[in-house]
Amino acid sequence: MNEWELRKLIRRSEKEGFRTLFQTYQAYVYTIVWNRIGAVGTREDAEEAVSDCFADVFLHFSEIREGSLHAYIGTVAKRTAIDCYRKLTLHEPEHSLDAESFPEPPDPTDIPADQEHAELRRQLLDGIESLGQPDAAILLQRFYYDRNYAEIARSLHMAAPAVRMRASRALKRLRKLLGETLDEKGGT
Secondary structure, three states, rough: OOOHHHHHHHHOOHHHHHHHHHHHHHHHHHHHHHHOOOOOOHHHHHHHHHHHHHHHHHHHHHHHOOOHHHHHHHHHHHHHHHHHHHHHHHOOOOOOHHHHHHHOOOOOHHHHHHHHHHHHHHHHHHHHOOOOOOOHHHHHHHHOOOHHHHHHHHHHHHOOHHHHHHHHHHHHHHHHEEEEEEHHHHHH
């Protein structure tokens, strides 16, 4: 559902419109939040941050310029995730300054490998994003967050078999897309 349709639905019925808005953007917001707090928080922390984000969006919905809903939600999600991260890390116990507290510095000879890995990851994420929703959300939740099909289905309000089928088809499209991208870059 596009922004114009959402706004029309919200004018007709705020309750139904906001429910649809939440369903449409929930996976997007969860992904943004989890990317920021996943290393220090729990799924419950992420779900609470997602709720806080949508509360802000619903509260200020009338102030959001037409055509900028997606960007507004993304910005609020990022800010909410940062606030959540700060709260979670603020309560961490102080660490002693011993040798085990500090990771080994990266090996400077691996910089080209690190750059190649970062480039491949960027291409993969761009490819996933190009699949559109809900396929991108399904693949991110399945392979990046290690969620099972039932969990994904609940979060996207879909049936688990439908999620499994969409994941299978999306993976085939992604393989084809990445193969074409790598062929273009490699010149083969």
